[in-house]
Amino acid sequence: MPDASDLARQLARNAERVCRHYLPQGRRHGRYWLVGDVEGTPGRSLFVRLTGPNSGKGAAGKWTDAATGEHGDLLDLIAANQRHASLADTLDEARHFLSLPPPEPTSFEPLPPVPTGSPAAARRLWAMSQPIKGTLAEAYLRHRGITDLRGCGSLRFHPNCWYRTDAGDPPGTAEAFPALIAAVRDNDGDLTGVHRTWLDPTGNGKAAIATSRRAMGNLLGHGVRFGQPGPVIIAGEGIETMLSLRQILPQMPMIAALSAAHLAALQTPSNLRRLYIARDKDPAGINAAATLAGRAQAIGIETLMLDAMLGDFNDDLRQIGWEAMQAEVRVQLAPEDAELVIA
Structure with a gap:
């Protein structure tokens, strides 16, 4: 009976059929299937390789979502697309798709332990x-x-x-x-x-x-990323803060560093040329923004601050409203970036 790696290889040999079944809103472009995300939204940020070797670089069935950085094989894609809660559900789904018989019952073997918090x-x-x-x-x-x-x-x-x-x-x-x-x-x-x-x-x-x-x-220097990476990004502390900004700037890449200390230590991408910092209005937030700005400017990155009217941008979104927040943010952006604010 095939195990997970065998099933992944069989799916890869049928990569286009998998994509047409689970991502029907996508389309083939050369050696790739292009679609918006793992749920099959129309778009081009997620690409699945349809042809290639069985393993290694350029293998068939490998996919990457350029907007989120997610990647994996076709088992991972099916798990996300079908919202499976367990690997067993995904393996059952793959066997059904490939018209394979169900596995013979086996004794349960728990996964080996890993360090807590690792x-x-x-x-x-x-x-x-x-x-x-x-x-x-x-x-x-x-x-x-x-x-x-x-x-x-x-x-x-x-x-x-x-x-x-x-x-x-x-x-x-x-x-x-x-x-x-x-x-x-x-x-x-x-x-x-x-x-x-x-x-x-x-x-x-x-x-x-x-x-x-x-x-x-491992959190230091890293963050929760939204949107496709590019030469201009907005960085801030909280997830809700950055998602609030995305309500008016959905095309702008953003990073939530999760805390003031982690914002100060954020590692900037090598291709970054302009960094906006969504600055929280408390002493820790102000100091973290200044530290990050100093580090970025020292390596030639243009740095601009974005300040909310209230405590943070989620406060603005909920208490002042979308239109007022939109107007306030627009005037703090460089002219070429202000065009990205949705009307």
């Missing part, structure tokens, strides 16, 4: 999570005024994410909650960690726990 643990959690469309995570973001989630493949949802209680939690606090999961990636697009925002199961904002946000993995 990049390996982060990659496992990311693999177990699902796209956010139609989930409590999408509802949470909509409640924060964030409705346009194009180019946000770096966000996923886990329905029952483990939570380690701390001293601030009352006795009897649950050990798991639904969670918004965000991928932390380096400048090469490799996943180095994840960020978790635990959510109230009733849909009423974040979970009522002492620490509703935590990150794991």
Whole structure:
């Protein structure tokens, strides 16, 4: 009976048929299938290689989403497209697509343990999570005024994410909650960690726990990335802050560094020529923005600050409104970037 690697190779040998079935809104362009994202949205940022060797560089079935940095084989693509919660579901789906018989029952062998909080643990959690469309995570973001989630493949949802209680939690606090999961990636697009925002199961904002946000993995210098990388980006601290800016600048690449300390240490891409810093209005945010700006300017990167009218841009979006925020941000942008603000 074929294992996961065998199934991936069989799928790769039928790469175009896989794409036509799971990504029917895409189209073939030479040796690639082009589509917008793993869910099959029309577009061109995700490309699947249709021909090539069985393994190694240029292998058939390998795909990359240039907008999010995600990549993988056709098993990964099917898992994301079908929002599977487990590898077993994906393997069953692949066997059904390939018209293979179900596997013979085998004894359960748990995965070997990995260090808690390590990049390996982060990659496992990311693999177990699902796209956010139609989930409590999408509802949470909509409640924060964030409705346009194009180019946000770096966000996923886990329905029952483990939570380690701390001293601030009352006795009897649950050990798991639904969670918004965000991928932390380096400048090469490799996943180095994840960020978790635990959510109230009733849909009423974040979970009522002492620490509703935590990150794991290798975070320093990296961030949660939105949009296709380019020579101009906006960097800031919070996920909701950057997603709020994306409501008026959906074509602008952005990075959420997750904290003031990590914003100050953010590693800038080698092709960056202009950096906007979404500056939080607190001492830590102001100092982090100044530190990052100094580092960027020292290597010849033009640096400009973006300031919210209130505490941060999500406050602006929810309390002042989309149009007022749009007008305020537009005047802080370079003229060529101001054209990207949607009307």
